Structures are given as C-alpha cells and as structure tokens.
Amino acid sequence: MVDLKGQYEKIKNEIDEAVLDVISSTAFINGPAVKRFQNNLEEYLDVKHVIPCANGTDALQIALMSLGLEQGDEVIVPSFTYVATAEVIGLLKLQPVMVEVDENTFNTTAEIIEASITPKTKAIVPVHLFGQCSDMEPIMELAGKNNLHVIEDNAQAIGSDYKFSDETIKKAGTIGDIGTTSFFPAKNLGCYGDGGAMFTNDDELAAKLRMVANHGQTKKYYHGVIGVNSRLDSIQAAILDVKLKYLDEYALARNKIANYYDEAFANVEEIQTPVREDNSTHVFHQYTMRIRNGKRNELQSYLAEKGVPANIYYPVPLYEQDAFKEYVSDDFHLPITEKLCGQVLSLPIHTEMNKSLLQHISRAVQSFFTVKLKF
Numbered sequence: 001m002v003d004l005k006g007q008y009e010k011i012k013n014e015i016d017e018a019v020l021d022v023i024s025s026t027a028f029i030n031g032p033a034v035k036r037f038q039n040n041l042e043e044y045l046d047v048k049h050v051i052p053c054a055n056g057t058d059a060l061q062i063a064l065m066s067l068g069l070e071q072g073d074e075v076i077v078p079s080f081t082y083v084a085t086a087e088v089i090g091l092l093k094l095q096p097v098m099v100e101v102d103e104n105t106f107n108t109t110a111e112i113i114e115a116s117i118t119p120k121t122k123a124i125v126p127v128h129l130f131g132q133c134s135d136m137e138p139i140m141e142l143a144g145k146n147n148l149h150v151i152e153d154n155a156q157a158i159g160s161d162y163k164f165s166d167e168t169i170k171k172a173g174t175i176g177d178i179g180t181t182s183f184f185p186a187k188n189l190g191c192y193g194d195g196g197a198m199f200t201n202d203d204e205l206a207a208k209l210r211m212v213a214n215h216g217q218t219k220k221y222y223h224g225v226i227g228v229n230s231r232l233d234s235i236q237a238a239i240l241d242v243k244l245k246y247l248d249e250y251a252l253a254r255n256k257i258a259n260y261y262d263e264a265f266a267n268v269e270e271i272q273t274p275v276r277e278d279n280s281t282h283v284f285h286q287y288t289m290r291i292r293n294g295k296r297n298e299l300q301s302y303l304a305e306k307g308v309p310a311n312i313y314y315p316v317p318l319y320e321q322d323a324f325k326e327y328v329s330d331d332f333h334l335p336i337t338e339k340l341c342g343q344v345l346s347l348p349i350h351t352e353m354n355k356s357l358l359q360h361i362s363r364a365v366q367s368f369f370t371v372k373l374k375f
C-alpha cells in the first residue's frame, strides 16, 4: 500500500545526515531537533502552538485530558473512523457518542452532530478521514452556540486546506480548539517510528497540553495535575523536519495518482470514486472507492490474486466492536456507516508510484468488472 523504502532512497542523504547529527549530539530527548521541527511545523500550518508527543493516540488523549472534562461527559465522535479516535474517550471514563457520517465525504457534519447534542455533551471530535477536511465552518458555529470543545483528529489530513465561506483558508487541524495528528510511518507526514502532535492557537490551552504531556509538571519536580509521559524523540523530529519540506510535493504526487484512478474508473458504473469537496483540498491519505454492486470482497480477493493489495478502512462500525458495546443499546444502528463498511475499498496510493504500476492496478480493477459484465 505504501513504498517507504523508495521514498527514503530519494532523500537518503538528508535523512542520514539529520539522524547522525542527533546521534553525535546525544540530545535524544527534547533536543534542538524537536524545537526546530516544532517551529517549522507551526510556520507551515500557520498555527501558534505545535506540541509534539509520542503518537496520534496520545495526542487525542492529552487533548481530552486538557479540557477539564468530568466522568460521564459526552463526546461526539464519528462511528466510521479508526478506533483510536473513540478509544481514548472511553479510557478517560467519558461517554463516546458515536454518530453517522456523510456517505460522499466519509466525514461527519454539523447537521448530524446537532441531532446528538444533549445537556451532557461537552466536546466534538470530527475526523478528517482519508485526507479531506470535514466541513468545519458549520461545526464551529454549532460548537460555539452549544459551548462545546472541538478537537480535530487530523491524523489523515495534514496539509489539507479548508476554505471558509468568506474565502479565508486555514489548514486542517488548526480550526478547532485543538488539532491532533499522527506521524506513524504510513501517514502523509510519517517518521521512522512513532510520533504525534497537537496544534492550538490558544496560549492557555497550549500550556495545559504541554503540562499534561509532561507528567502534569508545572516546574521541575512539581506536578499540578495527573499527566502522562508522551514525547517525540529527537531522531524522529529530525526526520520529520526533513520530510516536512516535501509534504506539499508528496500531496501533489498523491493527487496525480488519484486523478489517474478517477479517470480509469470513470466509466465503471459499480465504482464511486472519491468525492472531492469545493471547501477542502484533498491530500489522499487513502484513495477510497465505494463498490456499489455488493462485490467488494470479491474484488479484493481478485486483486490479491493479481498481486494488488487493497485494504478495507474500516470493515466494522465502532459501535459493533466488542470494546464499545457498553456505550450503545443492542439495536443501535447507523445505516450509512454500515453501508460504507460494506462498500469501501482503498487502493495503493503513495508518493513513489510510477505509470506502469498505476496501469497494472487500474487494469486489474477494470478487468474484474469487465469479466463480471460478460456473465
């Protein structure tokens, strides 16, 4: 699904030098490389504070820990997402309220969220799934009206631009109170291990996030709140600082592949290619199609036989996972989420794909439908 080796080969000299610099400096924890990357990412995102941490799940957890929520408070989260988004809500003894998504964008909307707001709702966690920003303007309006915190799970859409109705543009993850991201190797901005970060424009919140991520420490050996130990390694920060320079180029490469697939499948009636919204650029963390004739699993096996990997993100709605059973009644259903879980299939998309590989994958998909049409 990704080619991390090919990507590394192209920037090997820069990466190796950056890594060796950290090793010879021995500043492995909170070294200058971390601060440098933090500053460069703040500039790239045009956000006041970037707070690095150990991974994207920690980023979500620390964000929730910094909002002063109380046991049983409700946090609204889409049901069609990676488990991490909702897992941390349960972990902190908060109540995840799992909601529907839009069937074209795969993201939740203000309209959907509004219907699930109760007096106990305290926060919303929209997820910018597969690389496209949720429609944040109405979500922020709704949050303002109802006094709700907004945490954007931006693990899949770093670099995506969201356009407001007055044409103002902001980077995904910098619109809510806090944005979170992951630097897992296969993410659009990936390091060579685990990493994550939080973003905010609020000085007070930034101080709180930093404190919680560092054992709740106010000054050395004084601890104001219960926190965690969550840091981005200096070596990972040095790698990310190199890769950040290429992030826009990488997004462009991903868009070219998406365009190719779009064209290749334009006439295949059974496939709905990704729907692109006018108010957000797409950074194509995944190229996710909907297979509308009920043959998704067959197509996946057929592609596997031809050596083409294709993955299902995500096969099961969160509320159907055993881990989340206690939060919903037995007859709880979200029809669009369930439909998507049965239809979605993601094709390989990364920065190092050449024409012949693209052709091979596209033809394999096309041939499945052509073969089927004959019978």
Ligand SMILES: *Cc1c(COP(=O)(O)O)cnc(C)c1O
Binding pocket: 055, 056, 057, 058, 081, 082, 084, 085, 127, 153, 155, 156, 181, 182, 183, 184, 194, 195, 196
């Ligand atoms: C990857 C991901 C996370 C978690 O990131 P980790 O760094 O693996 O902890 C959270 N949310 C979403 C939507 C993700 O894709």
